[in-house]
Amino acid sequence: MVLTGDPEQLMLRMDNLADPTRLRLLRLLERRELGVAELVEILQLPQSTVSRHLKILADQGWVASRSQGTMNLYRMTPSDLEPSARALWKVARRETGEWATARQDDLRLDHHLSNGGRRAEEFFAGAAAHWDKLRREQYGDRYGVIGLLALLPASDVVADLGCGTGSALADLAGHVKRVIGVDSSTEMLKAARQRTREMSNVELYRAPLESLPIRDGECDAATMFLALSYVADPTRALAEMARILRPGGRAVVVDLMSHDREAFRIEMGQRHLGFEPAALESLAEEAGLEGVTTRPLVPEPGAQGPALVMLTGRQAAPVRTIHAEAIEERT
Numbered sequence: 001m002v003l004t005g006d007p008e009q010l011m012l013r014m015d016n017l018a019d020p021t022r023l024r025l026l027r028l029l030e031r032r033e034l035g036v037a038e039l040v041e042i043l044q045l046p047q048s049t050v051s052r053h054l055k056i057l058a059d060q061g062w063v064a065s066r067s068q069g070t071m072n073l074y075r076m077t078p079s080d081l082e083p084s085a086r087a088l089w090k091v092a093r094r095e096t097g098e099w100a101t102a103r104q105d106d107l108r109l110d111h112h113l114s115n116g117g118r119r120a121e122e123f124f125a126g127a128a129a130h131w132d133k134l135r136r137e138q139y140g141d142r143y144g145v146i147g148l149l150a151l152l153p154a155s156d157v158v159a160d161l162g163c164g165t166g167s168a169l170a171d172l173a174g175h176v177k178r179v180i181g182v183d184s185s186t187e188m189l190k191a192a193r194q195r196t197r198e199m200s201n202v203e204l205y206r207a208p209l210e211s212l213p214i215r216d217g218e219c220d221a222a223t224m225f226l227a228l229s230y231v232a233d234p235t236r237a238l239a240e241m242a243r244i245l246r247p248g249g250r251a252v253v254v255d256l257m258s259h260d261r262e263a264f265r266i267e268m269g270q271r272h273l274g275f276e277p278a279a280l281e282s283l284a285e286e287a288g289l290e291g292v293t294t295r296p297l298v299p300e301p302g303a304q305g306p307a308l309v310m311l312t313g314r315q316a317a318p319v320r321t322i323h324a325e326a327i328e329e330r331t
């Protein structure tokens with residue numbers, strides 16, 4: 001064993017290790033990254049004592065820490081220590097191996113690890129208040145929406161009307177049989193084509209929403225996101241939406257709730273100052289949808305435009321004509 005470095009540094013290192021609590025902490029943290037609460041439980045010492053010794057070890061470079069949610073996690077990695085500290089630790093670990101207290105610590109750590117849920121429980125107890133932010137930072141926002149899209153029947157044909165640059169098309173393509181995008185803007189369609197170029201089940205058409213190039217009843221579902229405010233004749237566009245749906249097929253429209261921001265309307269090139277939910281419901285029913293409902297969408301943090309409203313409905317099932325004779329026969 002070679003102890004290098006300057007003598008003062010060596011004395012300091014030896015001083016750092018000249019404490020049974022610190023030696024116990026290092027033994028545990030070499031085995032596993034742990035938080036203060038876990039260390040308190042395993043060492044059976046007051047939190048203030050554990051925190052004080054951890055601080056010394058962290059300040060002197062024996063342990064590294066990182067924050068996770070509201071917790072700080074600590075770890076000791078011998079290969080990260082400078083050579084003299086590593087050499088000292090090797091001796092200290094060997095000499096403490098037979099300590100009764102150290103064996104007890106090991107047993108309690110084994111028990112703690114086999115009781116794996118404790119850590120998660122402890123973590124979420126501290127993380128609940130800021131989990132949304134933490135989740136976004138660590139995993140992004142999209143996995144939930146993608147998971148929900150997986151609930152769609154894989155055999156569905158879905159149209160996105162006023163598809164713009166194709167973000168909904170791209171989301172849908174992995175989950176359903178066919179996706180049809182329609183838009184009147186060549187430039188927007190170009191971007192949609194680029195975005196979906198690897199997706200063989202996406203079809204794009206340049207056409208007005210008031211006259212869709214899709215057969216009657218061809219689609220199981222249709223969406224129209226932020227496009228109705230641009231359309232000269234919204235009832236006609238909704239009637240076209242209803243026409244391309246099979247009986248029972250589902251329609252979802254998201255658009256601006258009625259507002260008075262004229263400057264915004266002009267800047268965005270829209271024809272309408274949004275829609276009153278009740279008026280939108282009437283338009284959809286007139287267009288041939290049934291089971292129509294609307295609900296305001298909770299504005300997303302930071303969204304600066306007017307609030308949005310979502311309408312859902314179904315293509316009315318064909319009216320079943322039961323002949324009088326048949327009714328008589330049944331009764």
Ligand SMILES: C[S@@+](CC[C@H](N)C(=O)[O-])C[C@H]1O[C@@H](n2cnc3c(N)ncnc32)[C@H](O)[C@@H]1O
Nearest residue numbers: 162163164183184185188208209225226227230
């Ligand atoms: C605000 S963008 C929304 C795009 C996309 N749905 C989204 O949510 O990102 C509105 C789209 O509707 C298209 N659009 C507007 N009026 C239209 C019409 N009458 N016929 C077809 N497309 C139209 C525009 O070209 C534009 O791409």
